[in-house]
Amino acid sequence: MLDTFALFPTEGPPPAGPLRVPSVLHLIGNTPLLEITRLSTDIAPSVRVYAKLEGFNPGGSVKDRPALCMIQKGIENGALTPDKIILDSTSGNTGIALAMIGAVLGYPVELCIPANVSIERKKIISAYGAKMIFSSPMDGSDGALELCRERLQEHPERYFKPDQYFNPHNSLAHYQTTGPELWWQTKEQITHFVAGMGTGGTLMGTGRYLKEKNADIQIVGVEPDDAFHGLEGLKHMDSSIVPGIYYEKQLDRKISVSTEDAYETVYRLGREEGVLVGQSSGAAMWAALQVAREIDQGTVVTLFPDFGDKYLSTNLWIGWKEYNQRQANMRAEGAA
Amino acid sequence: MSAQVRIPTPLRRFTGGAEAISADGATVGALVDHIESNHPGIKERLCDEAGEVRRFVNIFVNGEDIRFINNLDTPVNEGDEVSIVPAIAGGSG
Structure with a gap:
């Protein structure tokens, strides 16, 4: 499988992309879209699942x-x-x-x-x-x-004070960049956009752009299943100060994710897809897979706000050993 | 043994808004059971089905993380301060 990747092309022009930039700020945006294939084996063959890797921004996140x-x-x-x-x-x-x-x-x-x-x-x-x-x-x-x-x-x-919770330019950034990027990257095929809710900026801005392009695209918000949770970066809206830029009516649906499910999805993304992300990405992935399982065809896109290197010291990794042990036990049972 | 237990904002709906409550117990586990009897619903937020402290929950006795002592069997003495702190801050994205 590896030889199908053009890691070091020997002929033709070099890949497009910014090779020289005048400042690190010029590297913001235009992040890659990764197809998720290993975690999505239980979905219909005509359903594709993608994740936008915002960890590629120079500051390391969608923010x-x-x-x-x-x-x-x-x-x-x-x-x-x-x-x-x-x-x-x-x-x-x-x-x-x-x-x-x-x-x-x-x-x-x-x-x-x-x-x-x-x-x-x-x-x-x-x-x-x-x-x-x-x-x-x-x-x-x-x-x-x-x-x-x-x-x-x-x-x-x-x-x-930029005031990210109340500044409309927060969601405007996504309306002007994230939305068009996804529209282009999916070749206009996106049917569902699933993303976590913190300030709501990602969902509101990207959602508004996508709805203007195709009103049938479903915008799905992801939130913790309880006010008391371990999903750093996400807000449980009913128990929080609701951000001024967040309008729930712009969502088609909300999905609640437990901290445990989100953490285990982070472990799976690392082991099976080779992508190490933070807990909010685990929650987004879990919800996107739930959406993907419910449909017969479509293109489900989620967004990973950052990579996982900032969380290695956090409680996210407390259950890792137990998870590995369970996986090993299951493999042993399967082999027996 | 009676200890002062500091309650984080998201759990204060179980304590009538109180930021700190008194609870009895010789260990953190006994303390949690006592809190549950007075404030039903709080234990399932703190502990999983197996009865262990949920991985995103940090409990400190006099500032020491019980994961580095003896988990729920960590002893509690009269006048100790116990803090329940979610391992998150929330609110970006």
């Missing part, structure tokens, strides 16, 4: 897109001037994106972050030179949101 769009629009409309500090609340990936973009454009960045985000995320943000202010681990992302509001109220003149 590079909205962060860049919100900052660009802030500069354009005069809200972000050179004397200001970029301030926002984030559970990690948006913080990394803002820190990276701030470093390139020369703006200081301050981020309100729940103290229990993974150590890797904190170190990455520090590496880009941004400052972190920690909120209580007991209060989740809403605690960071409150802390950020207080800080802004004290010195509103000092800051530019």
